[in-house]
Amino acid sequence: MISRRETILGGALTLLTCTCDCHANVSSVRALGCHVPKLEAPRYFSRTQTATLLQTGSEVIEARSGNPELDRALAQTLGRLSQLFDVLPAFAYYQDGSQPNALATPEPRLQRADGTVLFGLNMLQQLLTRPEHPDASVVAVCAHEFGHIVSYKTGLIDRLMQDNNPFRAEQFADYMAGYYAGFKKLERNDFPAVAFATTQRSFGGVTRGTHGTSEERGSAVIEGFKSIYERKLSAPDAIDAAFQFSMSRQ
Ligand SMILES: [Zn+2]
Incomplete structure (x- = not known):
């Protein structure tokens, strides 16, 4: 049974993701896009408390949203992401x-984790105070x-980052x-795809930066959307398509 909250979390398409300052400095550590190299990870881990492996969606994540229902729904949604993408990250x-x-x-x-997703607490609060689709925006970032x-589990990250430029990885x-x-x-x-597209563009930059312009980011999300919605690609085939798409970007 999918709860109403989980439906909302998965329903609204605010797939902007990474609204962040792409070259965020944490304790003078520089991340490339939102990719943190392995050697730099411990310095971010020192800023965490509880980590959770998200495998089934029934796991309990650190209660930080201020809304227990949302916390449970987020765990369910992250479990679905893990299953769909066939990855097992710590969160x-x-x-x-x-x-x-x-x-x-x-x-x-x-x-046992394939890597770690680190979600900033201030980022969480900022997303949750958004006037439209706050829940979905959290899921979108995730x-x-x-x-x-x-990209880590498949090893594709090495070629996506071969020029040490995070754009293709993003x-x-x-x-x-x-x-x-x-x-x-x-x-x-009734998935509100138009809302997600509108929000996506609103988060993009005028210049490319590390993540790409709003147009470039929107194009990548839309291509990914079409890969299953129109082309009916399986997740493994979509991963191949995502790689080809990203490597073709100049
Ligand atoms: Zn990123």
Whole structure:
């Protein structure tokens, strides 16, 4: 049974993801996009408390939203992301200080994990105070970070980052976030895709930065969305398509 909250969390497509300052400094550590190299991960881990492996959706994540129903629904949704993408990341909130952010690293915070998704507590609060689709915006950020975890598990990250420029890795993560959006749209026909597209563009930059312009980010998400909604690609085939799409980006 899918709860109403979980339906909401998965329903609204606010697939912007990574609204962050892409070159966030935490304790003078520089992340590339929202990708944190393994060697730098411990410095972020020192800012975490509880980490959770998200496998079934029934796990209990650190209660930080101020809404127990939302916390449970988020855990369910993250479990679905894990299953759809066939990844097993650890999930932890971290103290992001004055630079709200969400990050992913191939370094496992817990044994057996394929990497770790780090969600800033100030980022969480900022998203939850958004006037439209606050719940979905949280999930959207998570879907993007789970996209990075896919690139770690498959080893594609090495080629996506071969020039040490995070742009293609970010395009890959946006594509996979779009894939999740398409998955939800097929599951629920009244999925508000227009709302997500509008919100996505509102978060993009004028200049490319690390994540791409709003147009580039929107294109990646829409391509990912179409890959399942129109082309009916399986998740493994969509991962291949996401890689080809991202590597073709100049
Ligand atoms: Zn990212």
